[in-house]
Amino acid sequence: MGYRVEYRTSHIETPLFRQKYQDQEKFMAYCRECPRYNTRWSCPPLSFDVAEFLEPYTSVNLLCAKIDLDDETIRAADTEEKIKTVGWEIVSAVKRAADEKLRKLEARIPESLSLSSGGCILCENCTREEGKPCRQPDKMRYSLDAFGFDLSAITKDIFHIEILWCKGSLPEYFTLIHALLAKEPVPEVLFEAVGLHGEDGFPSERKV
Numbered sequence: 445m446g447y448r449v450e451y452r453t454s455h456i457e458t459p460l461f462r463q464k465y466q467d468q469e470k471f472m473a474y475c476r477e478c479p480r481y482n483t484r485w486s487c488p489p490l491s492f493d494v495a496e497f498l499e500p501y502t503s504v505n506l507l508c509a510k511i512d513l514d515d516e517t518i519r520a521a522d523t524e525e526k527i528k529t530v531g532w533e534i535v536s537a538v539k540r541a542a543d544e545k546l547r548k549l550e551a552r553i554p555e556s557l558s559l560s561s562g563g564c565i566l567c568e569n570c571t572r573e574e575g576k577p578c579r580q581p582d583k584m585r586y587s588l589d590a591f592g593f594d595l596s597a598i599t600k601d602i603f604h605i606e607i608l609w610c611k612g613s614l615p616e617y618f619t620l621i622h623a624l625l626a627k628e629p630v631p632e633v634l635f636e637a638v639g640l641h642g643e644d645g646f647p648s649e650r651k652v
């Protein structure tokens with residue numbers, strides 16, 4: 445086992461969430477510096493008005509995936525290349541799994557919609573780079589970042605976790621923040637029903 449995932453959930457009313465954590469001007473400036481800017485349909489610039497998009501959803505149901513890496517995995521990633529590759533493999537595997545489970549949860553909750561952590565990774569090459577429509581619009585979910593939300597503050601204030609980064613080694617843990625927009629708070633038991641609660645015995649036999 446190279447890592448384990450612990451899921452935590454919380455909910456907050458959308459107007460309060462926007463008031464406390466949204467700053468589009470500030471975070472769009474960061475997004476514009478990202479090499480993925482304008483290369484994924486899930487990412488900025490978005491083609492719609494963000495306030496109008498969020499308006500129908502009164503509750504933001506947050507999902508935090510804390511990914512604890514084991515010592516051996518951290519130790520074995522002893523070059524910049526390995527840190528990058530292993531970090532990405534772990535984070536993208538957990539993101540894919542959480543996205544899929546959240547889409548299952550959407551199916552149980554009328555008029556709900558999930559948002560993901562980071563840009564869409566469903567296809568190897570996104571059609572946005574060719575100016576063509578999304579290949580999988582039924583599965584693609586926008587990133588929370590794309591709405592200008594402050595993920596560090598959300599992670600710290602709501603889940604009491606400091607975000608860690610790769611600094612010469614893999615960090616002790618990664619954190620991913622996803623959300624389910626809905627008309628009302630989603631009970632924890634529904635997250636649990638799709639495997640998004642508590643510890644996930646996430647299979648990872650990966651060796652660096």
Ligand code: SF4
Nearest residue numbers: 485564567570578579
């Ligand atoms: S599903 Fe494919 S085409 Fe659509 S945003 Fe994701 S990577 Fe791009």
